[in-house]
Amino acid sequence: MSKQRKDQEIALQGSMRAVTQISAKGEPKIGVDEFMALCTRFGLSKKTLDRIRKAVNEEDWGEGPFLANYYSGLKESCVQAFQRTARELFGSPYAIGTSSGTGALHGAFVAVGAGPGTEVICPAIGFIATANAASLAGATPVFCDVDESMHMDPNKIEALITKRTVALAPTHAMGGVSDMDAIMRIARKHKLAVVEDCAQSCGARYKGRMCGTIGDVGIFSISAYKIVGAGEGGLILAKTKRLWERASQLVEAGGLWRPVRFAPPRYRGELFTGTNYRMSELEAAMDVVQLKKMPRTVKRFQKVKAAILKRLQRFTEITPQVLNDPDGEVGYTLRFYPDTIARGECILAALHDRKIQAGMRGKKADDDWHCYSFMHPMMVQYPIRRGDCPVADDLFDRVITISLNQWYTPADCKAIADRINEALATCCTIDPKAKAWR
C-alpha cells in the first residue's frame, strides 16, 4: 500500500484504526460483487466485465473501493478528469463536478452573493430548480416574463431590478439560448451577476461562445435525461478563482477543496456554512465519457434540425419560435405557436395521425413546474400569481413541441418534414410570402 494511500486510510478511519498490531479485519465497505452488480447495469460486454472484475480483484482496496473524488487513490480521480474535460471543452478556467444541477445552482447563487434580503431574477419558463436554488440560498426569486423565444425577455428585466437584486439567472431552455448580449448589457449596467442555467442546453452556443461561459457562473445538470448525463450529476463553470472558491465552499463544506483543509479563513468571506453536493466517482466515470461525446451529439442534433427546417413550408396561422441564435442552439426540439389552442389541437391530431411525436399543453393539462405559475412550492412562499407573466402563460399553453432525435438519417428528416407539412396543411393555409423557417 502506498504511503499516500495509508495516510488517507488513517485520515479516514480515525485514530482507533490507525493503531497498529490489531488483527481485526472487516468486510470491505463496497465489495467486488456489489461493484460488479453496478457495472452490469451499463450494458458492457462480458469481456469488459471480466476485465473489470479482474482489475477490481487485483486492486489493493483494503476496506473496499472508495467511490469518492478525494479518496480514489488514482493519480487523477474520475471527478478531476471530468472537471478537466469540462474546462477544456467549454474553455472555462474553473469547473466543479456536483451531485446535481440543483446543487450546482445553489453553489452558483451563493458564489455570486445571493442570500437573505436579496433577489434573483429568473425566467418565467425554465424549471423550478432555478428558483428553488435561489430560495435555498435565502434569496427571493423574482420571475421575468419571456418573449417569443420563450426565454427571459430582456425588455422586461429592468422593471424588476431593485436595490436587493444581486443576479440575473437566464435559463437556456430546451436546447435554445437566451438573448445573452442584451442580458449581459443590463447586468453590467446595474452591476449584477449573471448565472446561466444551461441544464437543458448543454453544448449550445450564443454567437460562437459556449453557453455557461458568458455570464459569471454557468451551471449544468448532467442527469440521465439531459444532453450529457448518466445518472445524477451537475457541473459549475466559474469565471474567476474567487467565484470558484465560494462555489466550492458551498458545495463541498468538508473543506477538501482548500489547500489546507481546516485552516482559518484566508480572507474575509472565504468560509461560511456549506453543504455536501460532491460528485461521486462512479457518476464521474460515466460523465467524463458522456461529456466528451457532447460536441458530436450537438452537431448531430443541429444537422437533423436544419435538414427538417429547410423542407418546412410556412403557414399563415402558425408562428415559429424565435431563436436567439439559430446556429448555436442544440436543436433537439422544433417549436411553433398556433394562433389558437383549438387550431393547435387540430395540428396535434394531424401530427399524431402521421406518427410525429409532438405535444401541446392546451388548457386542460396538469400543473407543470417548468412554468412559474404552476410552481406551487414557490407560490406558497412568495406572492406569485398566474397573470404576472402573461406572455409565458399564453405561450406555455399554446406552443407545439416536436422532439427530434440526433440519429435521424437524411431520409428520416425528409419523411418527417413531409409529414409535418402535410399535417399543417390540414389545419392551416400555406403562406408563400413568409420567410423560411430558421
Ligand SMILES: Cc1ncc(COP(=O)(O)O)c(C=O)c1O
Ligand atoms: C433548467 C434546469 N435547471 C436545473 C435543473 C436541475 O437539475 P438536477 O435535476 O440535476 O438537479 C433542471 C433539471 O431538469 C433544469 O431543467
